[in-house]
Amino acid sequence: GENVEQHPSTLSVQEGDSAVIKCTYSDSASNYFPWYKQELGKRPQLIIDIRSNVGEKKDQRIAVTLNKTAKHFSLHITETQPEDSAVYFCAASGNRGGGNKLTFGTGTQLKVEL
Amino acid sequence: GAVVSQHPSRVICKSGTSVKIECRSLDFQATTMFWYRQFPKQSLMLMATSNEGSKATYEQGVEKDKFLINHASLTLSTLTVTSAHPEDSSFYICSASNGRNNEQFFGPGTRLTVL
Numbered sequence: 232g233e234n235v236e237q238h239p240s241t242l243s244v245q246e247g248d249s250a251v252i253k254c255t256y257s258d259s260a261s262n263y264f265p266w267y268k269q270e271l272g273k274r275p276q277l278i279i280d281i282r283s284n285v286g287e288k289k290d291q292r293i294a295v296t297l298n299k300t301a302k303h304f305s306l307h308i309t310e311t312q313p314e315d316s317a318v319y320f321c322a323a324s325g326n327r328g329g330g331n332k333l334t335f336g337t338g339t340q341l342k343v344e345l
Numbered sequence: 346g347a348v349v350s351q352h353p354s355r356v357i358c359k360s361g362t363s364v365k366i367e368c369r370s371l372d373f374q375a376t377t378m379f380w381y382r383q384f385p386k387q388s389l390m391l392m393a394t395s396n397e398g399s400k401a402t403y404e405q406g407v408e409k410d411k412f413l414i415n416h417a418s419l420t421l422s423t424l425t426v427t428s429a430h431p432e433d434s435s436f437y438i439c440s441a442s443n444g445r446n447n448e449q450f451f452g453p454g455t456r457l458t459v460l
Contacts, residue, residue, distance in 0.1 A: 263447035274438060274451040275389065320388060324447045331447045332379060333440075335388045 233258040235323050237336030244311050245344055252339045254321035255303040261325040264297060264304045265333070268317045275320060279306070311343045348372050349441050351452035358429055359460055366424045366455045368439030374419035375441035379449060380412075383436040395422050429459045 234257040244250050256264075262283040267275035281288045281295045281304065288295050294307040308315055321336040348371040358364050368378055377396050381389040393409075395401040395416035403409045413425040422441075426433055436456055440449035 265448070272436075272454070272456070274453045276451075277448070280448070331377070331442060331449075332391055332394055333389075333447075333449060334391070337388050 233261060233323055233325070233334040235321060235334050235336045237321050237339060239339060240337065241340045241342070243342045243344060246311060246313060248311055250306075250308045250311055250315070250341055250343075252306045252319055252321070252341075253303060254305070254323075254336050255301075256323040256334075257302065258323070258325055259299075259302065261323040263324040263331070264295070265322050265324075266293075266295060266306045267320045267322065269320060269338075270317050278319075308341075311341075313343050313345060316341055316343045347443075347450045349375075349439065349450045349452040351439055351455050353455060354453060355456045355458075357458045357460065360430055361428055363425055363427045364429055364457060366426075366437055366439075366457075368422045368424070368441070368452050370420045370441040370443075370450070373441075373443050373450075375422070376419065376444035377442045378416055378422040379440045379442070380414060380422075380424050381438045381440070383438060383454075389438060392424075426457065429457070431459045433457065434459045 237254045265280035268278050269275045279293050281297050292309045297304040319339045322333040324333045350369045352367045380392045383389045392407045393401040393403045395414050397416050397419050401414035416422040438454040439452040442449050
């Protein structure tokens, strides 16, 4: 099955700096790569996603890049703000008979310091 | 649109009892629902996938007789934790998919504490 690795596990940045989180996946059939932000005790919130037919996608301060050949994708947050502090999860999904199930990365605790 | 609710949000039970958690898609028909478990400071781990009207597909290592899943309609799935023990204490989150794309819509989660 799919295996998703995520780095770093913790990331501390100064307000206004950029933050980058990287993930790799193992199943070349995966074609959907969402990123979630999760605050303590809350549901994961989709912040951006990318599909395998696209190499990059941007939404205001958030961008995601995908390298299918290398099987890795990254989340970029620019001009970080204290409210960006949370745990971020990458995930990968395909339709290889698995009902489009998501495999999550291990998470990154992002702390934006004033 | 695409709202998923979960009930209860918190439950505390005694060891050996059973607990039922409901997951509802409020404004769309969910052809597939997923159940996840999340331990503190860990990632979401998929427990099972359920399609309306058919048996759930469980992930490796998840006991189907302990975690009973019913997907009786296109808007409701239930997870019953049978004979709960303290090690079952966790955050249980459901998600629902409308089958049009890969996107899943998550419920708010249920915090289960087994004493």
